[in-house]
Amino acid sequence: MSDPSSINGGSAVAMMGKDCVAIACDLRLGSQSLGLANNFEKIFNFGHVFLGLAGLATDVTTLSEIFRMKTNLYKMKEERLIEPESFANLVSSTLYERRFGPYFVSPIVAGINSKTDKPFICGFDLIGCIDYAKDFIVAGTSSDQLFGMCESLYEPNLEPEDLFETISQALLSATDRDALSGWGAVVYIITKDKVLFLIYFF
Amino acid sequence: MSRRYDSRTTIFSPEGRLYQVEYALEAISHAGTAIGILAKDGVVVVAEKKVTSKLLEQDTSAEKMYILNDNMICAVAGMNSDASILVNHARVTAQNYLLTYNDDIPCEMLVRRICDVKQGYTQHGGLRPFGVSFIYAGYDDRYDFQLYTSNPSGNYSGWKAASVGSNNASAQTLLKKDYKDDLSLKEAQELALKVLGKTMDSSKLNSEKIEIATIGKNQDGKIIHKIWKPAAIDAILREIGLVKEDDEEEE
Amino acid sequence: MDIVLGIKVQDSVIVATSKAATRGISILKDTDDKTRALNEHNLMAFTGEAGDTVQFAEYIQANIQLYGMRENFDLPPKAVNHFVRNQLASSIRSRKPYQVNVILAGYDEAKEEPSLSWIDYLGTKVDIPYAAHGYAGFYTFSLLDRHYRSDMSVDEGLKILKLCSEELNKRMPIDFKGLRVKIVDKSGIREIDVGL
Numbered sequence: 001m002s003d004p005s006s007i008n009g010g011s012a013v014a015m016m017g018k019d020c021v022a023i024a025c026d027l028r029l030g031s032q033s034l035g036l037a038n039n040f041e042k043i044f045n046f047g048h049v050f051l052g053l054a055g056l057a058t059d060v061t062t063l064s065e066i067f068r069m070k071t072n073l074y075k076m077k078e079e080r081l082i083e084p085e086s087f088a089n090l091v092s093s094t095l096y097e098r099r100f101g102p103y104f105v106s107p108i109v110a111g112i113n114s115k116t117d118k119p120f121i122c123g124f125d126l127i128g129c130i131d132y133a134k135d136f137i138v139a140g141t142s143s144d145q146l147f148g149m150c151e152s153l154y155e156p157n158l159e160p161e162d163l164f165e166t167i168s169q170a171l172l173s174a175t176d177r178d179a180l181s182g183w184g185a186v187v188y189i190i191t192k193d194k195v196l197f198l199i200y201f202f
Numbered sequence: 203m204s205r206r207y208d209s210r211t212t213i214f215s216p217e218g219r220l221y222q223v224e225y226a227l228e229a230i231s232h233a234g235t236a237i238g239i240l241a242k243d244g245v246v247v248v249a250e251k252k253v254t255s256k257l258l259e260q261d262t263s264a265e266k267m268y269i270l271n272d273n274m275i276c277a278v279a280g281m282n283s284d285a286s287i288l289v290n291h292a293r294v295t296a297q298n299y300l301l302t303y304n305d306d307i308p309c310e311m312l313v314r315r316i317c318d319v320k321q322g323y324t325q326h327g328g329l330r331p332f333g334v335s336f337i338y339a340g341y342d343d344r345y346d347f348q349l350y351t352s353n354p355s356g357n358y359s360g361w362k363a364a365s366v367g368s369n370n371a372s373a374q375t376l377l378k379k380d381y382k383d384d385l386s387l388k389e390a391q392e393l394a395l396k397v398l399g400k401t402m403d404s405s406k407l408n409s410e411k412i413e414i415a416t417i418g419k420n421q422d423g424k425i426i427h428k429i430w431k432p433a434a435i436d437a438i439l440r441e442i443g444l445v446k447e448d449d450e451e452e453e
Numbered sequence: 454m455d456i457v458l459g460i461k462v463q464d465s466v467i468v469a470t471s472k473a474a475t476r477g478i479s480i481l482k483d484t485d486d487k488t489r490a491l492n493e494h495n496l497m498a499f500t501g502e503a504g505d506t507v508q509f510a511e512y513i514q515a516n517i518q519l520y521g522m523r524e525n526f527d528l529p530p531k532a533v534n535h536f537v538r539n540q541l542a543s544s545i546r547s548r549k550p551y552q553v554n555v556i557l558a559g560y561d562e563a564k565e566e567p568s569l570s571w572i573d574y575l576g577t578k579v580d581i582p583y584a585a586h587g588y589a590g591f592y593t594f595s596l597l598d599r600h601y602r603s604d605m606s607v608d609e610g611l612k613i614l615k616l617c618s619e620e621l622n623k624r625m626p627i628d629f630k631g632l633r634v635k636i637v638d639k640s641g642i643r644e645i646d647v648g649l
Contacts (some may be wrong), residue, residue: 036571058578072272171575
C-alpha cells in the first residue's frame with residue numbers, strides 16, 4: 001500500500017533483437033488507485049542511449065534530470081556522446097551513491113554502441129546492481145506479467161519489424177492485467193542509424 | 203615604492219590601481235587575438251592560435267573554443283589553464299540552472315556568474331587573478347543572439363562586435379569601420395576572418411593558426427553551436443580568398 | 454478535506470479553493486484564501502499540513518519575487534513549476550519534509566498560453582488540463598472527464614466548475630464554506646465572484 005515503488009504505478013520493458021534494440025513503457029501516472037495523467041513518459045534519451053525509469057514518479061523525474069545534467073557535462077568534456085555501456089555504469093554509481101536512502105526506481109537501459117554497433121540492454125535494482133541481459137529486461141508494477149509475456153513471446157535475433165510487434169504485444173498484454181499500469185504506451189525501436197517510435201493511445 | 207602594492211591582488215596602490223589585475227590584463231594583451239561579431243541570425247567568434255609547432259598534435263580538440271551550454275559558446279584569450287577552471291565552473295553553473303528551472307540559463311546570468319568568480323580573486327586576498335578574457339556568444343529567448351566580453355577584473359559588457367587579446371585596439375578600429383547592423387552570419391564570418399587576418403603577425407591564415415566557432419539557428423529554429431573542424435576552416439578561408447600565401451608556397 | 458481545483462481553458466486557468474480553514478472539529482474561518490500570487494502571472498494553490506502550507510507558499514513566493522527583482526524579468530510558468538517541484542523533491546528527503554500539495558496556474562506571456570501543473574508533497578509533477586488534490590478529485594474528475602474541452606471559454610469553464618461545486622456540496626460530508634475562484638490569464642491574476 002505505502003510501498004513507494006507502487007504509489008504511482010507504471011511499467012517499462014526492453015528487448016534485444018538482431019542489430020537492434022527496443023524499449024517501451026506505459027504512460028499512466030496515478031496516486032494509488034486514482035489515475036491522474038496519461039502522458040507521463042518513462043523513457044528518456046541521452047544521445048543514442050535510452051533509459052526507462054519505472055517506480056516513484058518524483059524520483060523518475062529527479063533521476064531523468066540528474067542524468068541529463070551528467071550526460072551533458074560528459075558530452076562537453078569528452079566531446080562525444082556517452083555509449084550505452086558507460087551510461088549503465090553511470091546509472092549504477094549514481095544509484096549506489098544513495099545506498100542508504102535510495103531512489104525508488106527500477107531503471108532499464110537500451111542502446112546500440114556507436115563504435116562497435118553492438119546492441120546493449122540491461123536493468124538495475126534500486127541501489128544500482130546491474131543486471132546484464134541478452135534477451136529482455138522488465139521493470140515496474142507489471143513486471144510479473146511482463147516476465148510471463150516476454151518468456152512466451154520472445155525469440156532471439158528478431159528483425160526490427162518483428163521486435164516491434166513482440167515488445168508491443170508483451171507490454172500491452174502485461175499492462176492490461178495491471179491496474180496501476182496502462183493508459184497508453186510508447187515504443188522505441190533503435191537500429192544503428194535510426195530510431196523509430198510509436199505511441200499507443202487507448 | 204610601487205612594488206609594495208604588487209604582491210597582493212587586493213590592495214589599491216596610492217594612485218588607486220590594482221597592479222595584479224593590470225598585469226593580468228597585460229598578459230592577455232600578448233595572447234592570441236579573439237574576435238566576435240554579432241549577426242542578425244547568429245554569432246561568430248574567431249581566434250588566433252599563438253603556439254604552433256610541427257610537433258604539436260593537430261587533430262585534437264580546439265584549444266580556445268569551448269561549449270558552455272546548449273545556448274552558449276566562448277573563445278578564450280589568455281592562459282588556457284586558468285580558462286579551463288572557469289569554463290568548468292560555467293558548465294556546472296549552467297547545468298545547475300537547468301536542473302532547478304528546466305530552462306537554459308539566460309546568457310547574461312551565466313556571464314555574470316563567471317565574472318563573480320573572477321571578481322572574487324581581485325578582492326579576497328593572497329591569490330592571483332584569473333589571467334583570462336573571454337568572448338561569449340549565446341542565445342536566449344529574451345534578448346535573442348548576444349555577444350559579451352569579460353576580463354580579469356570581473357567586468358563584463360555586451361557588444362555588437364568585440365575583440366580581446368593582442369592587437370585588440372587595432373582590431374576594434376577595423377571592426378568599428380566595417381561593422382554594419384543587419385549583417386548575416388555568413389557576412390559576419392567573413393568580416394571576422396578578414397579583421398583577424400589583418401591583426402595577426404603573419405598574414406598566413408590556415409586551420410593550424412586559427413579557430414572558428416559559431417552559434418546560429420537551423421531550419422527548425424533550433425539553436426545550433428559549432429566548433430569548426432580544420433577542413434571547414436580551410437574551406438571558408440579558401441572561399442573568401444584569405445589563403446594566398448599558402449598556395450604560393452606550395453607552387 | 455480542503456478543496457483545491459484547477460481547470461485550464463482556451464487562454465486562461467480557473468482556480469477554485471475552499472474557503473473553510475479547519476482545525477480538528479472546528480471551522481476557524483470561512484474566508485480563507487489557500488492561494489498565493491508568486492508573480493504577475495503565476496498563482497499557487499495549496500493544501501496539506503497546517504502551518505507547512507503557508508510557510509512553504511510564502512517561501513516560494515519570496516524566491517520567485519527575488520528572481521524577478523534580480524533579473525528584472527519574471528520567471529515563466531514552466532520554470533516556476535520546476536522550481537517548486539525541485540523544492541518539494543529535495544524536501545521529501547530532508548529531516549522534516551514539507552507536507553504540502555500544490556496546483557500551479559500560470560500564463561506564459563512569451564508563448565501566449567496558459568499552464569496548469571499538479572505537484573504533490575513528494576515532488577510528483579504532471580501538466581494536466583484539470584487538476585485536484587485530496588478527495589475533491591474523486592468527486593469531480595468524472596464530471597470533468599465528461600464535460601471538459603480544451604478550447605472552452607472562461608464562462609464555459611465556470612459552468613463545469615459550478616457542476617463540480619454542486620457535486621462537492623452534495624456529497625462531501627462537511628461544509629467547506631464555498632469556493633474562492635481566481636482566474637489567471639494574459640492580464641494577470643484576478644478574483645471573481647461567481648457565488649459558489
